[in-house]
Amino acid sequence: MLVRDVMSSPVITVDEEAPVVHVAELMEKHELGCIIVTNKEGKPIGIITERDLVARVLAKNLKPDTVKAKDVMTSPLITIEPGETINEAARKMSRLNIRRLGVVYKGELVGLISSKDILAVMPELIETIQEKALIEGENLAETAPEGETSEEETLLSGYCDRCGGWSDSLKEVDGAFLCEDCRAELEVEE
Numbered sequence: 001m002l003v004r005d006v007m008s009s010p011v012i013t014v015d016e017e018a019p020v021v022h023v024a025e026l027m028e029k030h031e032l033g034c035i036i037v038t039n040k041e042g043k044p045i046g047i048i049t050e051r052d053l054v055a056r057v058l059a060k061n062l063k064p065d066t067v068k069a070k071d072v073m074t075s076p077l078i079t080i081e082p083g084e085t086i087n088e089a090a091r092k093m094s095r096l097n098i099r100r101l102g103v104v105y106k107g108e109l110v111g112l113i114s115s116k117d118i119l120a121v122m123p124e125l126i127e128t129i130q131e132k133a134l135i136e137g138e139n140l141a142e143t144a145p146e147g148e149t150s151e152e153e154t155l156l157s158g159y160c161d162r163c164g165g166w167s168d169s170l171k172e173v174d175g176a177f178l179c180e181d182c183r184a185e186l187e188v189e190e
Helices: 019-031 050-058 086-096 114-142 180-189
Strands: 014-015 034-038 044-049 100-105 107-114 154-161 166-173 174-177
Touching: 014 019, 019 034, 019 050, 044 050, 044 100, 050 086, 086 100, 086 114, 100 166, 107 114, 166 180
Parallel strands: 014 034
Antiparallel strands: 034 044, 100 107, 154 166, 166 174
């Protein structure tokens, strides 16, 4: 899944000379947690988050109508290309300890991706990974020689259906998942 698939677009921006009270008004109006700050040419140069407003304006008891966006923003704006994977976006956020990335295509700001956007699609990604694992497991079984099964496909981790103990080597026997010891006991009983 790519950044362009989950990013928010269009992005609400504000000029670097705008008063912080205007930034707060835009955040409230559009129900946003951040605003991108642009220079006179319209290029993104920074970001103002709710946290920035608290730490750099409210905590210092500054008047929001006298402080400019450029004095409060976090700069530079960290960006990513829309064609990058969301895995790469998540790694970048984690590595830099940030929660939002500007999405830039050919020098133009085209969107914003947040950790919340990535988390929203995680269940879908997990399902896709599980489906891929099932398909690959079926392919392994089909390519195993007659009468043999692939160890990779049949060994599972979990609780044994017979003894209830944890095992990293469960195998399915007559519809039940059994650990190595229970499989050995079953063979002795037969």
